[in-house]
Amino acid sequence: MAEQVVAKGLEGIVAAESRICKIDGMAGKLYYCGYAIEDLTEHCTFEEVTYLLLHGNLPNVAQLEDFSGKMRKSRDLAGLVIEMIRQFPGRAHPMELLQSAISYLSSSVRHKIQHSDTCDCRTTLHQVVQIASVLATFWRFRNGLGYVPARMDLSHGANFLYMLRGEEPEPLEGEIMEKCLILHAEHGFNASTFTARMVASTKSTCYCSISSAIGSLYGSLHGGANERVMEMVDSVGAKEDARAWTEKALVEKRKIMGMGHRVYKVKDPRATIIEGLLNDLAALKKESGGLNILKEIEKVVVEKMEADGKQIYPNVDFFSGAVYRLLGIDPILFTPIFAMSRVSGWLAHIMEQRVDNRLFRPKALYVGPEPFEFIPLDQR
Numbered sequence: 289m290a291e292q293v294v295a296k297g298l299e300g301i302v303a304a305e306s307r308i309c310k311i312d313g314m315a316g317k318l319y320y321c322g323y324a325i326e327d328l329t330e331h332c333t334f335e336e337v338t339y340l341l342l343h344g345n346l347p348n349v350a351q352l353e354d355f356s357g358k359m360r361k362s363r364d365l366a367g368l369v370i371e372m373i374r375q376f377p378g379r380a381h382p383m384e385l386l387q388s389a390i391s392y393l394s395s396s397v398r399h400k401i402q403h404s405d406t407c408d409c410r411t412t413l414h415q416v417v418q419i420a421s422v423l424a425t426f427w428r429f430r431n432g433l434g435y436v437p438a439r440m441d442l443s444h445g446a447n448f449l450y451m452l453r454g455e456e457p458e459p460l461e462g463e464i465m466e467k468c469l470i471l472h473a474e475h476g477f478n479a480s481t482f483t484a485r486m487v488a489s490t491k492s493t494c495y496c497s498i499s500s501a502i503g504s505l506y507g508s509l510h511g512g513a514n515e516r517v518m519e520m521v522d523s524v525g526a527k528e529d530a531r532a533w534t535e536k537a538l539v540e541k542r543k544i545m546g547m548g549h550r551v552y553k554v555k556d557p558r559a560t561i562i563e564g565l566l567n568d569l570a571a572l573k574k575e576s577g578g579l580n581i582l583k584e585i586e587k588v589v590v591e592k593m594e595a596d597g598k599q600i601y602p603n604v605d606f607f608s609g610a611v612y613r614l615l616g617i618d619p620i621l622f623t624p625i626f627a628m629s630r631v632s633g634w635l636a637h638i639m640e641q642r643v644d645n646r647l648f649r650p651k652a653l654y655v656g657p658e659p660f661e662f663i664p665l666d667q668r
Contacts, residue, residue, distance in 0.1 A: 294653050303648070304485065308341060308636050309476045316554035320474050321345070329561055334444040334469045334632075335359050341474055341636035342410045362417040363438035363447060365425060369393060369418070370435055373425050382426050382624045383506040387499050389422045390415065394495035409494040409635055416635060419628040420444065424451035427621060445469050448628070449615065460572055461615055464565045468611060471558045471604060472626055474633030476551075480504040480511075481630070481637050486648045488638040501634045502627050511623035514609030516545040518619055521581050521610065530584035538592055546606030547589050558604035566607050569614045578610040 295301050310319040318325040321340050328337055332346075335356045339347045347355060365373075372392050376385050393414055409415065425435055428451075436451045446462025457465070475481070484501035488494070505511040524533045537544060549556055570576040586602055593600040612622055 292653050298482075298650075303477065303482070304641070306477070306637070306640060307344060308633070308640060309474050311476050311551050313549075313551040313553050316552055316557050318475070318557050325471065325557055326561065329467045329470050332470065334466050334473070334629075337470050337473055338416060338632040341632050342639065358411070359413050359417050359444070360438070360440045360447075362413050363421055363440070365418060365421050365435075369422070370425065373422060374429050376426070378430055381506075382423060382621060383502060383511075383627070385426050386419060386422060386624055386627055387502040387506070390419070390495050390499040390502065393418060393422075394493060409639060412494075415494055415498050416631050417444075419624075419631055420448040421451060423621065423624045423628060424448055427452055427618070428454070453616070457615075458572070460568065464569055464611060465615060467565060468562065468608060468625075469629040471561060472608075472629035474630070474636065478510070479507070481634060484634040485637050485641045488641040489645055489648045491645070494635060494638050497638045498631060498634050501630075505623065505627055505630070511626050513545055513603075513605035514612070515619045515622045517582075517605055518578075518609040518613060520545050520585075521578050524581050524585070526577070527580040527584050530581050531588050534585050534588040535592070538589070544585065544589055546602060546609075547586070548600045549603040552601070552603065553599045555601040556603040556606075559602040559606050562604065562607040562611060563602075566611050566614070569611060573614050575614060578613065579607075582607060582610060 308321060310322075311317070320328060320337065321344050323340065323346070328340075332340075333356075336347060336352055338359070339352065339355045369389065369392060372389065373385065376388070421438060428434065428436065433454065436454050439447050439450050439456075442450055442456070443462055443466045445465030445468070446457055449457040449461060449465055477485075480501040483504040484497045487497040487500045524530050534544065566579050566582075570579045586606070589600060609619065609622055612625065613619070617625070
């Protein structure tokens with residue numbers, strides 16, 4: 289009998305076909321449904337990109353107007369959902385709230401949901417839209433502030449900042465938040481997306497599938513790297529100390545957070561875009577300390593790694609935390625913001641999984657003991 293090969297972490301295993309996302313790790317390219325991420329962030333709104341992911345094509349003017357209207361009408365939370373957030377333990381992590389809120393939301397709009405065999409979740413957009421509203425409301429309640437009703441005239445990113453702060457953000461802030469959401473909306477068969485598809489393969493609802501994906505993203509090996517990056521920046525303190533700090537960390541074989549990627553062998557294209565956004569925001573805020581530290585860390589790591597023949601470059605998390613900090617967002621919200629972005633991709637994959645569904649049922653290679661003779665309790 290041929291020896292069975294175990295692919296730990298399913299690395300290298302092709303589990304399904306997909307038309308949603310293409311990643312060229314060697315060239316540093318990312319495409320959503322055939323469109324380059326650079327073009328999407330430059331020219332599209334998050335609502336437009338969500339339409340693209342769910343429908344496979346960019347909308348025309350009439351289609352976008354109708355779709356955006358549906359998304360914006362779904363922004364405000366029902367009274368029962370607001371009360372659920374208010375009663376949620378104040379010191380709980382917001383990822384735990386989001387996972388619970390999605391399940392609660394499913395029940396609150398139950399009259400609109402059909403069985404997953406027939407439900408077209410492209411028309412029930414609460415799953416995508418209300419994560420942002422839930423997160424902003426949680427933060428306000430946690431800080432003793434009141435609920436802020438949504439604004440229908442703002443983009444998804446700008447409205448999130450408005451509901452979070454209670455005041456309209458500056459145009460550049462809203463634009464940058466919008467672009468960050470687009471950059472995080474989709475990225476192939478990562479852990480949380482595969483979790484969503486696996487649950488969807490059982491013919492569970494899109495709400496249950498998204499809730500499970502949030503649970504996967506909460507894990508320290510998936511979400512949260514940009515929060516660790518900002519802890520690193522604070523530890524360094526100043527650009528003048530960045531080279532010595534980084535060299536010491538490399539000698540001690542400590543992980544430099546935000547550097548390196550499982551797929552990209554060059555600089556993550558999303559990191560390049562977010563670096564540009566950080567430059568713009570730092571100029572607006574007249575605060576470039578974090579940016580300067582990050583650039584120096586990147587310079588040292590790339591120099592050292594290339595000298596050793598290794599390909600280690602910044603990923604999307606390297607600069608995103610610094611952007612969120614300049615937007616006045618607390619680090620505990622960084623991973624939930626990842627969820628409120630990626631939910632568009634999760635839902636797209638759930639819908640794609642349903643088209644030609646097959647229940648995921650991988651095998652395990654048994655390495656336990658050979659069968660024992662049973663020993664009665666009084667003889668053990």
